[in-house]
Amino acid sequence: MRLARRLRSQRAADHQLSANQLGVMSTLHSHGSLTIGEIAAFEKVRPPSTTRTVTSLEDLGLVVREAHPTDRRQVVVRLAETGRRILAEDRKRRDAWLAQRLHELSPTEKEILRSAAPILERLAAA
Numbered sequence: 423m424r425l426a427r428r429l430r431s432q433r434a435a436d437h438q439l440s441a442n443q444l445g446v447m448s449t450l451h452s453h454g455s456l457t458i459g460e461i462a463a464f465e466k467v468r469p470p471s472t473t474r475t476v477t478s479l480e481d482l483g484l485v486v487r488e489a490h491p492t493d494r495r496q497v498v499v500r501l502a503e504t505g506r507r508i509l510a511e512d513r514k515r516r517d518a519w520l521a522q523r524l525h526e527l528s529p530t531e532k533e534i535l536r537s538a539a540p541i542l543e544r545l546a547a548a
Contacts, residue, residue: 432519439484439508442467442475447484447501447509455500457490484508 430441439447442465449464450456456464462472476499479485484505490496501509524532 429516429520432516439512440475442471443479443484444509444512446472446475446479447505450485450499450501451506451509455488455498457496457498461499479505 445465446461449461453460453464458469458472458476461476462469465472476485476487480487480499484502485499486502487497487499490498524535527535
């Protein structure tokens with residue numbers, strides 16, 4: 423948790439996006455256009471919360487709502503180019519910070535992390 427907090431502290435101060443907003447943007451980046459329900463499922467939150475987050479992102483021009491390709495009763499949300507750029511900048515800043523910290527580790531510590539990574543991935547996916 424401390425590492426996650428430290429990584430969050432490396433976020434750009436210029437965009438002031440919440441963790442929920444960045445999470446939705448990241449989900450859209452990873453999975454492409456999704457319905458509100460699909461985003462909510464990936465984010466493990468309720469659809470009304472996702473609707474509020476998507477609305478705020480849409481107001482900022484970071485996501486776009488479009489007609490569902492096969493079900494006109496639904497809409498899909500996609501990441502706008504501005505959202506894609508902000509997300510990339512955010513990741514670049516955090517990746518640089520983490521790369522520097524990893525560079526400071528001993529070879530043995532790096533090998534331990536390499537071995538633990540698949541286990542942590544499995545736990546995160548559960």
